[in-house]
Amino acid sequence: MAAVAGNLGALTAAVTNGDVLVKLDKRNVLSSAFFSRKLVAAGSTKVTVRQQREGEMRRGVVAYVAPSTTEKTVSEPERTANGVAEKQTGGQCFGVFCVTYDLKEGERPKTWKKTVRIAVSGAAGMIANHLLFKLASGEVFGQDQPIALNLLGSVRSRDALEGVAMELEDSLFPLLREVNIGIEAEEVFADADWALLIGAKPRGPGMERADLLDINGQIFAEQGKALNKVASPDVKVLVVGNPCNTNALIALKNAPRLNPRNFHALTRLDENRAKCQLALKAGVFYDNVSNVTIWGNHSTTQVPDFLNAKIHGARVMDVIQDEKWLKEEFTPRVQKRGGALIQKWGRSSAASTAVSIGDAIKSLITPTPEGDWFSSGVYTSGNPYGIAEDIIYSMPCRSAGDGSWELVTDCEIDDYLRERIKKSEDELLAEKNCVAHLIGQENGYCDLPEGDTMLPGEL
Numbered sequence: 001m002a003a004v005a006g007n008l009g010a011l012t013a014a015v016t017n018g019d020v021l022v023k024l025d026k027r028n029v030l031s032s033a034f035f036s037r038k039l040v041a042a043g044s045t046k047v048t049v050r051q052q053r054e055g056e057m058r059r060g061v062v063a064y065v066a067p068s069t070t071e072k073t074v075s076e077p078e079r080t081a082n083g084v085a086e087k088q089t090g091g092q093c094f095g096v097f098c099v100t101y102d103l104k105e106g107e108r109p110k111t112w113k114k115t116v117r118i119a120v121s122g123a124a125g126m127i128a129n130h131l132l133f134k135l136a137s138g139e140v141f142g143q144d145q146p147i148a149l150n151l152l153g154s155v156r157s158r159d160a161l162e163g164v165a166m167e168l169e170d171s172l173f174p175l176l177r178e179v180n181i182g183i184e185a186e187e188v189f190a191d192a193d194w195a196l197l198i199g200a201k202p203r204g205p206g207m208e209r210a211d212l213l214d215i216n217g218q219i220f221a222e223q224g225k226a227l228n229k230v231a232s233p234d235v236k237v238l239v240v241g242n243p244c245n246t247n248a249l250i251a252l253k254n255a256p257r258l259n260p261r262n263f264h265a266l267t268r269l270d271e272n273r274a275k276c277q278l279a280l281k282a283g284v285f286y287d288n289v290s291n292v293t294i295w296g297n298h299s300t301t302q303v304p305d306f307l308n309a310k311i312h313g314a315r316v317m318d319v320i321q322d323e324k325w326l327k328e329e330f331t332p333r334v335q336k337r338g339g340a341l342i343q344k345w346g347r348s349s350a351a352s353t354a355v356s357i358g359d360a361i362k363s364l365i366t367p368t369p370e371g372d373w374f375s376s377g378v379y380t381s382g383n384p385y386g387i388a389e390d391i392i393y394s395m396p397c398r399s400a401g402d403g404s405w406e407l408v409t410d411c412e413i414d415d416y417l418r419e420r421i422k423k424s425e426d427e428l429l430a431e432k433n434c435v436a437h438l439i440g441q442e443n444g445y446c447d448l449p450e451g452d453t454m455l456p457g458e459l
């Protein structure tokens with residue numbers, strides 16, 4: 001047996017047929033697929049990788065390797081009965097993704113960028129079932145962007161997660177370089193460039209919103225800590241699981257190593273819904289609607305802003321000229337669209353949510369068109385609108401296309417908007433108080449306004 005400590009170059013050199021002892025630091029444990037690729041490149045026929053961590057010897061991944069250095073699946077990997085390679089430390093290469101490996105320099109299409117690693121929680125859920133295939137196809141990050149997917153499930157979804165991974169295998173996406181699955185956030189989030197936090201407990205019948213805040217808050221506190229420990233320092237975090245603004249705040253507060261500006265709560269679905277309703281009313285195609293802001297919370301207090309929105313570059317109020325409709329029909333329709341859909345479908349929006357997650361990502365990785373903006377729930381730390389500091393509040397943003405964003409600071413705010421912006425702010429401040437115990441604050445108390453406000457889907 002060759003013993004190799006940490007150094008991948010040495011590992012490659014030391015591989016012979018048979019066992020290799022690999023001493024890994026904690027962050028490398030996830031990278032079984034990476035090791036497999038190295039071993040393939042080393043030209044052996046079969047290698048057992050053992051992993052040693054914190055003084056403990058674990059039986060590790062079994063990887064079959066071949067003398068070829070070109071990219072192909074060289075042999076059926078040794079699997080447990082359910083198709084997952086035999087390491088159970090968490091993030092785990094799946095099936096065909098254990099035996100393929102990155103193209104060598106010169107073989108990789110010249111235009112391809114460095115692989116981006118995307119961690120997704122709730123990966124066996126409905127939204128993820130749409131989203132993962134969009135990500136893997138190149139539709140979101142582009143046709144020159146190889147993808148690694150790290151999928152987080154739980155004990156209850158473990159089998160379903162394998163089903164998802166099997167469908168990804170069978171889709172033969174050229175850009176999908178890795179799929180790793182696991183049930184420990186700290187392993188699955190390792191080295192993530194993006195973390196799409198979708199998994200959350202749905203509010204059940206008779207459950208108080210305060211209970212939901214607490215139950216889901218625990219999940220996001222734990223995931224924030226995990227991101228803090230193991231994710232890329234520049235990781236972009238998009239929280240989808242509800243109540244997403246407050247969950248994003250909890251994750252952020254538990255991740256002090258990370259930049260608060262890299263945390264977002266998804267309000268893009270609300271923006272898309274608002275654009276659709278405005279287009280319908282004006283009788284235009286929806287790509288002619290721009291500058292739509294969703295202010296505030298992803299809840300029924302959200303404020304779809306028709307004052308600053310535009311159709312064909314003109315003010316919506318000049319094009320639609322029906323203020324009563326805008327205030328009394330458009331606004332509640334957008335606020336309650338999630339509930340209306342549940343009444344039809346019997347379940348909450350999944351496909352359109354996945355599309356809006358893709359839109360939210362694209363808005364951060366491509367420059368915002370001149371004069372336009374997009375909505376995102378972002379950390380409030382200095383804003384010209386008088387919105388309280390230290391919450392996650394949806395506002396108009398622009399991006400240079402490098403993952404960063406800046407606030408749009410010149411929106412017009414009239415009394416109508418101001419009053420509603422304040423109401424959504426009050427709701428978020430009240431939610432923050434309910435989760436004080438999860439964000440390192442003392443003396444929290446849970447007193448939600450008007451008894452109990454609603455998620456868009458809770459009608």
Ligand SMILES: NC(=O)C1=CN([C@@H]2O[C@H](COP(=O)(O)OP(=O)(O)OC[C@H]3O[C@@H](n4cnc5c(N)ncnc54)[C@H](OP(=O)(O)O)[C@@H]3O)[C@@H](O)[C@H]2O)C=CC1
Nearest residue numbers: 122124125126127153154157199200201240241242266269
């Ligand atoms: N911001 C937005 O615009 C929108 C947000 N949403 C929210 O997105 C979230 C996911 O929606 P969707 O994918 O449709 O939901 P699903 O029920 O299909 O999946 C949710 C996943 O959450 C995970 N989960 C985590 N903790 C629990 C728990 N305690 N009990 C039950 N499940 C749990 C489950 O996965 P596992 O067992 O693997 O942990 C489950 O697969 C929800 O919170 C929903 O309200 C939905 C639409 C729009």
Ligand SMILES: O=C([O-])CC(=O)C(=O)O
Nearest residue numbers: 338348349455456457458
């Ligand atoms: O309430 C839900 O789970 C669904 C939701 O957020 C929406 O449709 O906007």
